[in-house]
Amino acid sequence: MSTLTPKKQAIQDREQKILELARRMVLEGGYHGLGLDSLAEKLGVSRGTIYNHFQCKEEIILALVVETMSKRRDMFQRAASMHGVPRVRLAAIGVAAELFVRLYPDHFRVEQIVKSDSIWDKTTEERRMLVRSCQLQCVGIVAGVVRDGIAQNHVSLPEGLTPEALVFGLWSMTEGAYSIIATSDSMAELGIAEPFQAIRRNIHHLLDGFGWTPLSTEHDFESSMEQIVRDEFPSEFARLKQPW
Amino acid sequence: MSTLTPKKQAIQDREQKILELARRMVLEGGYHGLGLDSLAEKLGVSRGTIYNHFQCKEEIILALVVETMSKRRDMFQRAASMHGVPRVRLAAIGVAAELFVRLYPDHFRVEQIVKSDSIWDKTTEERRMLVRSCQLQCVGIVAGVVRDGIAQNHVSLPEGLTPEALVFGLWSMTEGAYSIIATSDSMAELGIAEPFQAIRRNIHHLLDGFGWTPLSTEHDFESSMEQIVRDEFPSEFARLKQPW
DNA sequence: AACTGTTTCTGACAATTTGTCAGAAAATCC
DNA sequence: GGATTTTCTGACAAATTGTCAGAAACAGTT
Numbered sequence: 001m002s003t004l005t006p007k008k009q010a011i012q013d014r015e016q017k018i019l020e021l022a023r024r025m026v027l028e029g030g031y032h033g034l035g036l037d038s039l040a041e042k043l044g045v046s047r048g049t050i051y052n053h054f055q056c057k058e059e060i061i062l063a064l065v066v067e068t069m070s071k072r073r074d075m076f077q078r079a080a081s082m083h084g085v086p087r088v089r090l091a092a093i094g095v096a097a098e099l100f101v102r103l104y105p106d107h108f109r110v111e112q113i114v115k116s117d118s119i120w121d122k123t124t125e126e127r128r129m130l131v132r133s134c135q136l137q138c139v140g141i142v143a144g145v146v147r148d149g150i151a152q153n154h155v156s157l158p159e160g161l162t163p164e165a166l167v168f169g170l171w172s173m174t175e176g177a178y179s180i181i182a183t184s185d186s187m188a189e190l191g192i193a194e195p196f197q198a199i200r201r202n203i204h205h206l207l208d209g210f211g212w213t214p215l216s217t218e219h220d221f222e223s224s225m226e227q228i229v230r231d232e233f234p235s236e237f238a239r240l241k242q243p244w
Numbered sequence: 245m246s247t248l249t250p251k252k253q254a255i256q257d258r259e260q261k262i263l264e265l266a267r268r269m270v271l272e273g274g275y276h277g278l279g280l281d282s283l284a285e286k287l288g289v290s291r292g293t294i295y296n297h298f299q300c301k302e303e304i305i306l307a308l309v310v311e312t313m314s315k316r317r318d319m320f321q322r323a324a325s326m327h328g329v330p331r332v333r334l335a336a337i338g339v340a341a342e343l344f345v346r347l348y349p350d351h352f353r354v355e356q357i358v359k360s361d362s363i364w365d366k367t368t369e370e371r372r373m374l375v376r377s378c379q380l381q382c383v384g385i386v387a388g389v390v391r392d393g394i395a396q397n398h399v400s401l402p403e404g405l406t407p408e409a410l411v412f413g414l415w416s417m418t419e420g421a422y423s424i425i426a427t428s429d430s431m432a433e434l435g436i437a438e439p440f441q442a443i444r445r446n447i448h449h450l451l452d453g454f455g456w457t458p459l460s461t462e463h464d465f466e467s468s469m470e471q472i473v474r475d476e477f478p479s480e481f482a483r484l485k486q487p488w
Numbered sequence: 489a490a491c492t493g494t495t496t497c498t499g500a501c502a503a504t505t506t507g508t509c510a511g512a513a514a515a516t517c518c
Numbered sequence: 519g520g521a522t523t524t525t526c527t528g529a530c531a532a533a534t535t536g537t538c539a540g541a542a543a544c545a546g547t548t
Binding site: 029030031032033109112113114115116117118119135136139143158161162163164165166168169171172173174175176177179180183184189190191192193195198199201202204205206207208209210 | 276380
C-alpha cells in the first residue's frame with residue numbers, strides 16, 4: 001500500500017523539487033521572482049507539467065506557506081512539551097520562534113509575501129483551510145501553556161483578558177519584530193544594535209508586566225533560553241551561523 | 245512665484261488624482277489590482293501620460309507609502325507634543341497609531357504590500373530616502389518621549405537597553421498586531437473578541453513590566469486614552485465608525 | 489492672429505508572462 | 519505486443535508593462 005510505482009514516485013519527488021526551487025526563486029525576487037517558465041526550464045520539464053501539480057502560481061506559493069507553518073507548529077509543539085515551569089516553557093516557545101526565523105529566513109519571507117499580496121482569491125479552499133488550521137494550532141499550543149501558568153497560580157490575568165489575548169500580544173510582538181528586521185536594511189541606523197536580544201528582553205518585560213512568576217528579575221531567562229536552545233534544539237543550534 | 249500656469253496646475257492636480265485612484269485600486273486587488281491601462285482609462289488619459297508622472301508602477305506604489313508615512317508621522321508629532329506626564333504622552337501616541345489604522349485601513353494595507361513585494365529595486369533612490377526618513381522620524385519622536393520619562397525618573401531602563409530598543413518593542417507589537425488583524429479574516433475564531441482593546445492592554449502591561457510610573461494599576465489609562473482621542477483628535481474621533 | 493519653439497499627449501509596438509488544450513509520448517495493464 | 523490510461527509538450531490566446539516617434543496643445547512674441 002505504501003509502495004508506489006516508479007512513475008508515481010518520480011512525480012511525487014518532482015512536486016517536492018518544484019517547491020524547493022520555487023522557494024528559492026520567491027526568496028530572491030518575491031512574487032515576480034517566481035516565473036513558471038524559468039521554473040520549468042530549471043526542472044527540465046515544460047510549463048504544462050507544472051500545471052499538472054498546481055492549479056496556478058498562487059497555489060504553489062500557498063503550498064510553500066503550508067510547509068512553513070507546519071514546520072513552525074512542530075517546533076512549537078516540541079518546545080511546549082518541555083519539562084519546567086510554564087514561564088520557562090513559554091520562553092522555550094520563544095526560542096523556537098527565534099530559531100525558526102533565524103534558521104529559515106526564506107520561510108518567514110514567503111509568509112510575508114503571501115500576507116500582503118492578494119493571492120488568496122485564486123487559491124483553493126482546501127489549501128486555505130490548511131493554513132488556517134496551522135494558525136489555530138500554533139495559537140492553541142501557546143494558549144495551553146498560558147492556561148497552565150494560570151492553573152498553577154504563577155500568573156493571574158486581569159479581568160476580561162483571555163489567555164488568547166495574551167497570546168495575541170506575544171504573537172504580535174514577535175511577528176512585528178521579525179517583520180521589521182526582515183524589511184529594514186539597517187537596524188543599527190534605527191539605534192537597535194542587537195534586535196533579537198532586544199525583542200527577547202521586551203517579551204520578558206511584557207510577561208513581568210502581567211506579574212508572571214518567576215519574574216525576569218528573579219530568574220535569569222537569558223541563561224535559561226541559551227540552555228534550552230542547546231538542550232532541546234541541538235541540531236538546530238548547531239546550524240546557527242551567528243552566535244546565540 | 246506660487247501661481248502656476250493653468251496647464252501646470254492641471255498637471256499637478258492630476259498627480260494627486262493618480263494617487264487617489266491608485267490607492268483605491270491597490271486596496272482592492274493588491275499589487276495586481278493596480279493596472280496602468282485601467283488607471284489611465286479611469287483618468288481619461290492615455291497610459292503614456294501616466295509615465296510622464298511616474299517612472300514605473302512601483303514608483304506610484306512607493307509614492308503612496310510616502311503619503312501614508314507622512315500622515316502617520318504628523319499624527320505622532322501631534323500626540324507627542326501633548327501636555328502631560330511622559331507615560332500619558334506615550335499613550336497618546338498609541339491613540340494616534342490606533343486611530344491611524346482604523347481611519348485609514350487602506351493606507352496601512354498599502355504599506356504591507358510594499359513591505360513584502362520586491363518592488364524596491366525598480367524605484368528611485370530619492371523616493372526610498374523619503375521612506376527611510378519618515379521611518380527615522382517616527383522612531384525619533386517616540387524615543388524622545390521615552391527619554392523624557394527617563395529624565396523625569398518615571399522609568400529606568402535595565403542595563404544595556406536603549407530607549408530605541410524599547411521603542412522597537414512598542415513598534416513591533418503594534419505593527420504585528422495590526423498586521424495580524426488586517427490579514428486574519430476572523431479574530432473571533434482565534435479567541436480574540438476585541439483585538440484593539442487587547443493590544444492596548446498588552447502595551448500597558450509591557451510598560452508596567454519596565455516599571456514605568458504611573459503603572460496601569462495606579463492610573464486608568466483606558467479612560468485617559470478615551471479622553472485623549474476626544475480632546476486631541478476631535479475630527480478624527482468624529483469619523484470613527486465603530487465606537488472607541 | 490499668425491508664427492515658432494517647447495511641452496505634453498497619444499496609441500501602436502515590442503517584450504513578458506500566465507494559463508489552456510489538442511495531440512504526442514510514455515507508462516501500465518492484460 | 520497491442521490496448522488503454524496517464525502524463526507531457528509546446529503552440530496559442532490573453533493580459534500587462536514600458537517605449538517612443540509623431541501628433542496635438544500650449545506659451546511667448548511680433
